[in-house]
Amino acid sequence: MTAATEIERAWALLAQVPDPELPAVSVVDLGIARDVQFDDGRLVVTITPTYSGCPAMREIEEDVRTLLAQRFDDVEVRTVLSPPWTTDWITEDGRRKLADAGIAPPGVRMLPLLMQGQPEACPHCGSSAVEELAGFGSTACKALWRCTSCREPFDYVKAH
Amino acid sequence: MGDHAVEALLRVGDSCLVLAQRLTAWCGHAPALEEDIALANIALDILGQARGLLTRTGEIEGAGRDEDALAYLRDAPDYRNVLLVEQPNGDYGHTMLRQFLFDAWAVELWPRLASSSDPVVAGIAGKAAKEAAYHVRHSSTWVVRLGDGTEESHHRMLAALDMLWPYTGEAFLDDEVDVAAAESALMPLPSSLLPAYRHRVEAVLADATLPVPPDPWWQRGGRQGSHSEHLTYLLADMQVVHRAHPGASW
Numbered sequence: 197m198t199a200a201t202e203i204e205r206a207w208a209l210l211a212q213v214p215d216p217e218l219p220a221v222s223v224v225d226l227g228i229a230r231d232v233q234f235d236d237g238r239l240v241v242t243i244t245p246t247y248s249g250c251p252a253m254r255e256i257e258e259d260v261r262t263l264l265a266q267r268f269d270d271v272e273v274r275t276v277l278s279p280p281w282t283t284d285w286i287t288e289d290g291r292r293k294l295a296d297a298g299i300a301p302p303g304v305r306m307l308p309l310l311m312q313g314q315p316e317a318c319p320h321c322g323s324s325a326v327e328e329l330a331g332f333g334s335t336a337c338k339a340l341w342r343c344t345s346c347r348e349p350f351d352y353v354k355a356h
Numbered sequence: 357m358g359d360h361a362v363e364a365l366l367r368v369g370d371s372c373l374v375l376a377q378r379l380t381a382w383c384g385h386a387p388a389l390e391e392d393i394a395l396a397n398i399a400l401d402i403l404g405q406a407r408g409l410l411t412r413t414g415e416i417e418g419a420g421r422d423e424d425a426l427a428y429l430r431d432a433p434d435y436r437n438v439l440l441v442e443q444p445n446g447d448y449g450h451t452m453l454r455q456f457l458f459d460a461w462a463v464e465l466w467p468r469l470a471s472s473s474d475p476v477v478a479g480i481a482g483k484a485a486k487e488a489a490y491h492v493r494h495s496s497t498w499v500v501r502l503g504d505g506t507e508e509s510h511h512r513m514l515a516a517l518d519m520l521w522p523y524t525g526e527a528f529l530d531d532e533v534d535v536a537a538a539e540s541a542l543m544p545l546p547s548s549l550l551p552a553y554r555h556r557v558e559a560v561l562a563d564a565t566l567p568v569p570p571d572p573w574w575q576r577g578g579r580q581g582s583h584s585e586h587l588t589y590l591l592a593d594m595q596v597v598h599r600a601h602p603g604a605s606w
């Protein structure tokens with residue numbers, strides 16, 4: 197087995213690790229798993245937190261280690277902060293899975309770039325008539341919005 | 357880098373830690389569910405920033421202290437936070453004004469720290485800058501809403517401003533630690549953040565129909581370890597479990 201194939205296998209396993217707070221998507225979909233390398237026979241997985249205070253990071257680290265340990269003898273999980281994660285790292289697959297789960301994926305970030313942007317459409321009915329209910333939601337990465345067409349509230353992953 | 361780096365980093369890290377601890381006291385007590393959630397989220401972000409900075413501080417210090425040792429095993433005179441963040445919560449408007457007066461500083465500090473000569477500090481700051489921008493949006497909205505609200509809310513905000521204003525100067529007073537940290541490009545000089553801070557604060561207070569108070573004698577000393585009695589009680593609360601069960605894990 198070549199190292200390249202082994203790394204591919206590691207990525208495939210990582211794609212099975214759900215985000216504890218957004219279980220519809222994996223740590224690969226979200227761009228939390230950043231890199232997989234072999235370092236002197238040891239598999240080194242690099243992950244990055246979404247928010248400084250994301251309480252799920254330790255759990256993610258544990259989940260990644262546990263799952264990869266099933267296949268690899270020597271696994272190390274490293275956390276890096278730089279460059280900082282942004283929602284641009286969420287894959288197209290990830291955005292689709294979020295929408296399918298009723299969670300609006302991050303919209304385009306507005307100027308100034310530090311602002312959270314807004315959902316492109318209601319994940320329930322597709323209407324673009326949406327408004328913010330609360331800037332802080334059930335987890336650090338989400339805000340609460342609602343659709344004024346179908347009247348349903350929904351979670352929005354803030355552009356970050 | 358050496359002692360000045362440790363001191364300078366503690367000033368920011370401790371300010372975040374103490375404020376996060378203050379904010380968590382609102383959990384389950386805020387006037388509306390949305391605000392309860394907002395404050396818990398903001399506290400988590402700021403606690404995360406504190407953890408990153410304290411961990412890094414311990415590494416630079418090289419004395420084997422990790423984030424827990426720094427957070428739980430230091431007494432008040434070893435804390436280096438600004439006095440503003442140890443002030444009691446008061447009512448919700450008071451807490452929001454304190455938050456705004458902090459956020460308006462943080463939102464200037466973090467982008468500058470993002471180009472710190474210390475790459476780990478720069479990484480922490482890169483994330484924190486985005487979070488602080490989101491926080492200041494929230495807190496300034498509330499300062500305007502309550503300041504320019506009812507007669508009752510206006511008067512409460514005036515009283516809060518009167519109480520808190522003397523604590524807003526400390527973060528911008530340079531001393532030899534700050535000068536050394538700026539010379540090594542670890543951190544910007546505190547006074548260099550003041551013009552942008554004043555600009556933002558004055559604009560939001562104007563929107564809130566709250567007059568900018570005259571410059572008082574700025575309360576100071578927190579960044580050098582002289583604290584009010586408030587911090588002692590806060591730390592007792594925060595540290596009691598860790599100190600009662602040293603090294604416990606579950």
Ligand SMILES: [Zn+2]
Nearest residue numbers: 318321343346
């Ligand atoms: Zn809808």
